[in-house]
Amino acid sequence: MTPGARLQAAIVVLDAWVAGMPVEQALTNWARSARYAGSGDRAAVRDHVYDIMRARGTCAALGGGETGRALAIGLLRMQGGDPAALFTGQGHAPDALSEAELAGGTEPAGTADVPGWTLPLLEARVGGELAPLLGAFRSRAPVYLRVNLRRIDLPGSVAALARDGVAAEPVAGAATALVVTSGARRIKSCTAYQDGLVELQDLSVQRAVRGIDWPEGRILDYCAGGGGKALAIADACGSQVFAHDANPGRMADLPPRAERAGVVIRTLDRAALARMGRFDAVLCDVPCSGSGTWRRDPEAKWRLTPERLAELERVQAAILAEAAPLVRPGGSLVYMTCSLFHAENEAQIARFCAQATGWQVAQTGCDTPLSASDGFFHAVLRAPEA
Numbered sequence: 001m002t003p004g005a006r007l008q009a010a011i012v013v014l015d016a017w018v019a020g021m022p023v024e025q026a027l028t029n030w031a032r033s034a035r036y037a038g039s040g041d042r043a044a045v046r047d048h049v050y051d052i053m054r055a056r057g058t059c060a061a062l063g064g065g066e067t068g069r070a071l072a073i074g075l076l077r078m079q080g081g082d083p084a085a086l087f088t089g090q091g092h093a094p095d096a097l098s099e100a101e102l103a104g105g106t107e108p109a110g111t112a113d114v115p116g117w118t119l120p121l122l123e124a125r126v127g128g129e130l131a132p133l134l135g136a137f138r139s140r141a142p143v144y145l146r147v148n149l150r151r152i153d154l155p156g157s158v159a160a161l162a163r164d165g166v167a168a169e170p171v172a173g174a175a176t177a178l179v180v181t182s183g184a185r186r187i188k189s190c191t192a193y194q195d196g197l198v199e200l201q202d203l204s205v206q207r208a209v210r211g212i213d214w215p216e217g218r219i220l221d222y223c224a225g226g227g228g229k230a231l232a233i234a235d236a237c238g239s240q241v242f243a244h245d246a247n248p249g250r251m252a253d254l255p256p257r258a259e260r261a262g263v264v265i266r267t268l269d270r271a272a273l274a275r276m277g278r279f280d281a282v283l284c285d286v287p288c289s290g291s292g293t294w295r296r297d298p299e300a301k302w303r304l305t306p307e308r309l310a311e312l313e314r315v316q317a318a319i320l321a322e323a324a325p326l327v328r329p330g331g332s333l334v335y336m337t338c339s340l341f342h343a344e345n346e347a348q349i350a351r352f353c354a355q356a357t358g359w360q361v362a363q364t365g366c367d368t369p370l371s372a373s374d375g376f377f378h379a380v381l382r383a384p385e386a
């Protein structure tokens with residue numbers, strides 16, 4: 001496909017998204033209707049769409065509207081290009097620009113690229129660093145890998161990835177992390193990935209998991225999902241790791257991932273969990289707004305509403321209340337979110353401690369996209385001794 005045809009495909013996908021279709025569904029529908037498109041074409045169309053979702057407000061202002069076409073015009077202007085070079089009407093490229101489209105728009109304030117109501121919430125986290133944070137949200141996030149140190153060291157993993165065409169390098173100050181510098185789209189077909197020597201995992205998550213002093217004994221990942229945190233914990237300590245999720249179907253990938261990594265993680269449904277007694281540590285990696293990961297998932301920021309945030313806060317508080325009785329006296333309750341908002345983080349911890357007697361906050365930390373790859377909060381609470 002020509003660059004113009006790829007842009008026209010992105011316009012089709014964006015029109016469906018603006019009309020309310022989830023972006024992944026819109027991309028799949030387009031790919032099914034465009035069997036001629038190769039993997040490079042599909043990747044380029046996806047990149048256009050995601051770049052626009054990250055900077056939707058800027059693209060709309062520079063392109064003069066919220067249609068797929070206007071957003072694509074705005075993207076080219078934002079990137080310093082001339083839209084007329086691709087909007088030619090030749091072949092499968094978008095039609096040539098009208099007089100009004102040629103006139104262009106003006107660059108808005110950087111605050112246009114997140115929902116306005118979230119600005120005070122983000123500012124409360126980063127203070128005077130709001131402009132750099134919003135700038136980071138407009139850029140693509142680097143890809144990070146967690147090296148499975150039980151199986152291989154950092155130099156060995158870099159060499160193994162290089163053999164399959166993926167270039168990566170260690171990250172200063174992070175024991176397990178590699179940042180991928182080229183070939184990211186090949187990772188899942190690499191031998192090093194398929195053999196469990198490396199896992200895809202954001203830097204901020206790796207820093208949080210490695211920064212916690214996990215107790216010896218039994219650790220429960222109470223909201224395990226696909227098991228990213230459970231696998232990182234199993235790699236970081238010698239304790240027995242168990243996994244539970246209210247929706248057990250979400251744990252379907254966990255057994256093959258654990259086998260690949262060479263660790264044992266037992267999944268527990270509700271009945272099995274009830275027979276297990278208490279744990280030395282229970283992790284609650286709760287559902288959240290994802291506001292720390294908006295550059296990886298820019299659709300999420302446009303979907304979030306104040307009502308949805310309030311609902312998430314209720315779910316988070318309920319999960320903490322459910323999980324706390326599973327911690328043995330003197331054990332740890334670990335709370336994690338990929339949110340930057342105080343309401344989902346410090347305020348949840350403060351509310352829990354005000355309602356449950358004798359719990360102590362042992363540790364808290366919050367990375368932002370300015371300090372690591374993504375925003376990620378963690379808190380360790382110590383249960384009262386019996």
Ligand SMILES: C[S@@+](CC[C@H](N)C(=O)[O-])C[C@H]1O[C@@H](n2cnc3c(N)ncnc32)[C@H](O)[C@@H]1O
Nearest residue numbers: 223224225226227228229245246247285286287
């Ligand atoms: C942020 S995701 C977890 C991601 C996962 N820990 C990982 O690293 O891949 C939150 C998970 O919490 C689960 N969940 C929601 N409500 C729950 C509840 N009351 N009890 C246990 N799990 C719950 C959801 O099904 C979802 O899989």
